[in-house]
Amino acid sequence: MKYQGIIFDLDGVLCSTDEYHYRAWKALADRLNIPFDRERNNLLRGVSRMQSLDIILEKAGRAYSEQEKAAFAEEKNALYRQLLGGMSPDDLTEDVRRTLRELRKTAVRLAIGSSSKNTPFILERLGLSGFFDAVADGNCITHSKPHPEVFLKAAELLGLPPRDCLVVEDAHAGVEAASAGGFDCAAMGDAKDDPRAAYHLKRLSDLLKV
Ligand code: BG6
Ligand code: MG
Numbered sequence: 001m002k003y004q005g006i007i008f009d010l011d012g013v014l015c016s017t018d019e020y021h022y023r024a025w026k027a028l029a030d031r032l033n034i035p036f037d038r039e040r041n042n043l044l045r046g047v048s049r050m051q052s053l054d055i056i057l058e059k060a061g062r063a064y065s066e067q068e069k070a071a072f073a074e075e076k077n078a079l080y081r082q083l084l085g086g087m088s089p090d091d092l093t094e095d096v097r098r099t100l101r102e103l104r105k106t107a108v109r110l111a112i113g114s115s116s117k118n119t120p121f122i123l124e125r126l127g128l129s130g131f132f133d134a135v136a137d138g139n140c141i142t143h144s145k146p147h148p149e150v151f152l153k154a155a156e157l158l159g160l161p162p163r164d165c166l167v168v169e170d171a172h173a174g175v176e177a178a179s180a181g182g183f184d185c186a187a188m189g190d191a192k193d194d195p196r197a198a199y200h201l202k203r204l205s206d207l208l209k210v
Contacts, residue, residue, distance in 0.1 A: 001108055001210060003184070005165040007154045010114035010122060010137075012045060012170035012189050013204070014096055017084065017122055024080040025056060028072060034060050042190050046171030048115055048144035049073050077118075084118060089127035099204045100131070109133045113154040113167065115144040134158050145173040148181025155183075168207065169197075186210065 012018035022041045029036035036056055044052040053073050057064060064072070092100075103110060111134040112119060119137035123129050134157035141149045155165050167178035170189030178185035179196045186207060187197035199210055 001106065003108065003164060003166040003210075005109040005111060005155065005158045005160045006103065006207070007111045007113040007136075007151055007158075007165055007167045007183070008132075009046070009167070009169045009171065009174050010112055010119055011116060013168050014100075014128075015087070015091055015122065015126060017087075017116075017118075018045065018170070018189075020080055020083040021052075024076045024083065025052065027079055028076045029056055032060065032072075045190055046115055046145040046169070046173035046177070048138065049077065049117070051144065081118065081121065084121060084125055087122070087125040092126055092128075095203050095205050099207060102205075102208055104131075109158045109160065111135065111154040111158050111165075112137065113151045114138065115141070115150060145171065146176035146180065148177045148183075151178055151181045151183055155181075166199075166207075166210065168201070168204070 008014055011021060022038065026036055034056060043055050050073060053069055110132050112132050114137045117138035119135060134154055136150050136154035136157060140153060143149045151167055155162050162182040165183055167183045167185045169175050169178060169185055169187055170191055172191045172194055175185050175187050175191050175194040175196050184198040186199035186201050187194045188201040192200050201207060
């Protein structure tokens with residue numbers, strides 16, 4: 001491994017919570033009669049909760065007050081957290097488990113770099129609290145991806161310069177953030193073919209060959 005640190009995005013990289021984000025936003029959009037589908041959902045990957053809501057409301061055909069928007073975000077998050085509550089360590093795929101286990105045996109330092117404020121709860125549900133050397137998430141940043149802040153924070157917590165860290169992402173906004181911060185990026189899922197990424201992963205364990 002040519003890197004001393006790996007910074008993982010969480011939703012859509014280590015676990016399929018991206019599907020729960022979709023279902024919770026879809027329930028809200030349906031209730032408000034706003035068109036929303038999986039393709040549009042891809043625009044929400046990596047961006048903050050309020051920015052995600054703004055993208056959804058672009059199709060609303062009317063304006064909402066800041067107070068209404070705060071209530072919508074709260075409604076979505078309550079439903080999302082209900083879905084997260086049903087998760088357990090069994091929600092980690094065998095491929096993800098094996099990858100984390102193998103990497104943990106090496107000297108490579110491992111971090112989370114996620115825009116989500118629910119990161120601590122998700123890690124707890126997955127049995128991964130305390131597993132990572134550093135966690136940078138939506139609770140400690142002011143700009144979400146494509147701004148590089150969360151990855152720079154993770155690298156700083158690892159005590160490594162960006163050039164020594166590899167970012168793993170499933171969002172185009174995340175690949176852009178990695179590039180803006182001076183990190184190499186391994187892209188998978190929705191962002192797999194993003195030309196700004198140095199590596200294109202079919203599955204997480206492809207990382208073990210980097
Ligand atoms: C990112 C997701 O990880 O977290 C986005 O890709 C989401 O879709 C963002 O909007 C914020 O998540 P949360 O859990 O703070 O609402
Ligand atoms: Mg993601």
